Amino acid sequence: MSEPSRSGLQERLNKAPELVVFEKVSEEGKCSECGAELVRGDYLSMEKGQPLCLVCADLDHLVFLPAGDMALSRRARKRSLLSAVVVRFSRTRKRYERQGLLVAAEALDQAEDECAADAPERAAARARAAIQRVDEDREFVVAMMKEILGQYPACPAAEAGRIAAHTARRGSGRVGHSAAGRELDPRAIKLAVVAHIRHQHTNYDRLLMQGASRLDARILVREKIDQVLVKWRGADGVDS
Ligand SMILES: [Zn+2]
Numbered sequence: 001m002s003e004p005s006r007s008g009l010q011e012r013l014n015k016a017p018e019l020v021v022f023e024k025v026s027e028e029g030k031c032s033e034c035g036a037e038l039v040r041g042d043y044l045s046m047e048k049g050q051p052l053c054l055v056c057a058d059l060d061h062l063v064f065l066p067a068g069d070m071a072l073s074r075r076a077r078k079r080s081l082l083s084a085v086v087v088r089f090s091r092t093r094k095r096y097e098r099q100g101l102l103v104a105a106e107a108l109d110q111a112e113d114e115c116a117a118d119a120p121e122r123a124a125a126r127a128r129a130a131i132q133r134v135d136e137d138r139e140f141v142v143a144m145m146k147e148i149l150g151q152y153p154a155c156p157a158a159e160a161g162r163i164a165a166h167t168a169r170r171g172s173g174r175v176g177h178s179a180a181g182r183e184l185d186p187r188a189i190k191l192a193v194v195a196h197i198r199h200q201h202t203n204y205d206r207l208l209m210q211g212a213s214r215l216d217a218r219i220l221v222r223e224k225i226d227q228v229l230v231k232w233r234g235a236d237g238v239d240s
Contacts, residue, residue, distance in 0.1 A: 062102035080107035082205035
C-alpha cells in the first residue's frame with residue numbers, strides 16, 4: 001500500500017507557488033508597511049496587491065544572483081532553503097522577464113564552490129573579488145559584532161559575526177557611511193538579530209516556501225524568537 005496522506009502532502013508542497021520579487025520600473029512608490037521609499041531598480045514583494053520592501057517581506061537577507069549562469073543558478077536555488085525569482089516588467093515586450101534569483105548568501109557560496117571545479121579560472125576571479133569585498137567590509141563587521149555582543153552578551157560570537165557579515169554583504173556597493181552608521185543603532189541591531197534568529201533558528205523560511213503567508217509564519221515563530229532573544233540577552237539582561 002502506498003501512503004496517500006504523505007504523497008498528498010508532497011503534491012501540495014510541490015505545488016507551493018515560487019516566491020516572486022519585482023524589480024521596480026516606475027519612478028516612485030512606498031512600502032505599504034514601513035513607508036520606505038521605493039525607487040526604480042529597488043526590489044519589492046507584492047502582498048495582497050500592496051508593495052512591500054524586502055526588509056518588511058523578510059527577504060532582505062538574500063543576495064541577488066543575476067540570470068545567465070544556468071548551472072550556478074540551479075545549484076544555488078537547490079542549496080537555498082528560501083529563494084525568490086526576480087522579474088522585471090518589460091514595457092516594450094509587455095511581459096514580465098526573469099532577471100535572476102534571490103538566494104541565501106551561504107547557498108550562493110556553496111554553489112560557487114561546486115561550480116568552481118567546472119571553471120577554475122572564473123573561480124579564481126570570483127575569489128579575488130570576494131577578498132576585496134571582505135577587506136572593505138571588515139571594519140564594519142567588527143564594529144557591528146561589538147554592538148551585537150554588547151546588547152546580547154550570550155549570543156555566540158560566531159553567530160554575531162554571521163549577522164554582521166550578512167548586514168555588510170547586503171549593503172555591499174550600495175550603502176555609504178551614513179547608512180552603515182544607521183545599521184549600528186540599537187534598534188537596527190535588534191532587527192538584524194531578530195531576522196537572523198527567524199531565518200536560522202526557526203522553520204520560518206520553510207513555512208514561506210510552503211506557501212504560508214508572511215503574517216501567519218511570523219505568528220508561528222514568534223515564541224521561538226523570543227526564547228532565543230531572552231537566552232542571548234543573558235541571565236540579568238533587560239529588554240531594550
Ligand atoms: Zn517596508
